[in-house]
Amino acid sequence: MDESETKWKICEASTNLNIQKPKTAQLADHGSIINLSSALALITAKGSSVYGAMKGALEILTKYWAIELGNRKIIVNTVAPGPTATDFGGRILKTDEGIRDYLSE
Numbered sequence: 001m002d003e004s005e006t007k008w009k010i011c012e013a014s015t016n017l018n019i020q021k022p023k024t025a026q027l028a029d030h031g032s033i034i035n036l037s038s039a040l041a042l043i044t045a046k047g048s049s050v051y052g053a054m055k056g057a058l059e060i061l062t063k064y065w066a067i068e069l070g071n072r073k074i075i076v077n078t079v080a081p082g083p084t085a086t087d088f089g090g091r092i093l094k095t096d097e098g099i100r101d102y103l104s105e
Helices: 003-018 049-072 096-104
Strands: 032-036 075-079
Touching: 032 049, 049 075
Parallel strands: 032 075
Antiparallel strands: none
């Protein structure tokens, strides 16, 4: 499995675990759903097309669910942080210099 396939599976799995339509029936009225997206849903960076596309899709899904669940007073939002120092990006984003280099490509 190449890196793009791995990222796709991670994004797909996390979305499926966190926000599945059948599970919303179990969510109490006046509840909330908060999805974790990424700045890469809005900007482009070399090598991030699959990840950015999945996060963009999650943001659209969030908008639909906000409409569909609004009558139950369930709030649906997305949080999209910028670069975060984790091992997910192959340690590229562990330093300010790494972040600048990544975004300048």
